[in-house]
Amino acid sequence: MDITITMLNGRSETLRVNPNSTVGSLKKLIESKLEVSVSKQKLVYENGQRIFLSDDSRTLNSYGIPPDSRIHLLVTEPVPPKTIQVFLKNEKGQTSTYDITVDETVEKFKTRVEHREGVAVSQQRLIHESREMSGGKLQDYGVREHSTIFMTLRLRGG
Numbered sequence: 001m002d003i004t005i006t007m008l009n010g011r012s013e014t015l016r017v018n019p020n021s022t023v024g025s026l027k028k029l030i031e032s033k034l035e036v037s038v039s040k041q042k043l044v045y046e047n048g049q050r051i052f053l054s055d056d057s058r059t060l061n062s063y064g065i066p067p068d069s070r071i072h073l074l075v076t077e078p079v080p081p082k083t084i085q086v087f088l089k090n091e092k093g094q095t096s097t098y099d100i101t102v103d104e105t106v107e108k109f110k111t112r113v114e115h116r117e118g119v120a121v122s123q124q125r126l127i128h129e130s131r132e133m134s135g136g137k138l139q140d141y142g143v144r145e146h147s148t149i150f151m152t153l154r155l156r157g158g
Contacts, residue, residue: 001067003060005030008074017060019067024056030073042074084145086138090117091153100143106133113151125152 001019006012013033017026027038043053045065053063053071065071081101088096096116100109110121126133127150128141143149 003065003068004070005034005073006070007034007036008072019061019065020059022057022059023053023063026053026060027056034073036073036075040075040077042076044072044074045069046072086143086146087148088113088117088151089148090119090151095148100138102139104138106135106138106141109138117151119151119153123154125154126150127152 002014002016004012004014011034013030015026015029015033017029023043024038027041027043030036030041031038045051045053045063047064047069051063081103083099083101086098086100088098090096098109098112098116106126107121110124110126113119113124113126114121128138128143128147131141133141133149
């Protein structure tokens with residue numbers, strides 16, 4: 001059967017599909033023909049009411065989509081990770097504010113601290129709630145909005 005895929009910008013494309021095809025396979029076909037990533041596709045069929053084709057494992061028949069139907073393609077953008085503010089108190093007692101994502105790694109944060117504070121990653125000791133942050137993600141150490149992370153320097157010696 002033929003169905004027409006219509007985008008919000010007015011572009012349309014008629015595709016030949018099997019009525020027993022899944023929504024997931026339709027999305028892959030749309031990706032190859034319209035060059036819209038499967039992860040950014042939201043499909044809507046209107047027949048007096050809006051039907052969101054949200055289950056990729058269901059067939060077009062199961063949604064009641066007849067031949068020569070028009071399906072609207074909405075292109076969505078992934079939601080960016082939420083950012084929060086944390087404070088870094090350095091060895092001199094000065095406080096800096098950093099915007100971080102909730103799933104940022106300790107290594108990435110240390111690299112950002114190196115660029116702003118001028119202290120090499122290898123010399124940083126980051127402490128939050130009496131725990132040294134050595135690896136993993138900041139959230140693994142209980143870092144949340146307005147947390148204060150203390151930076152001390154590694155002792156040199158031998």
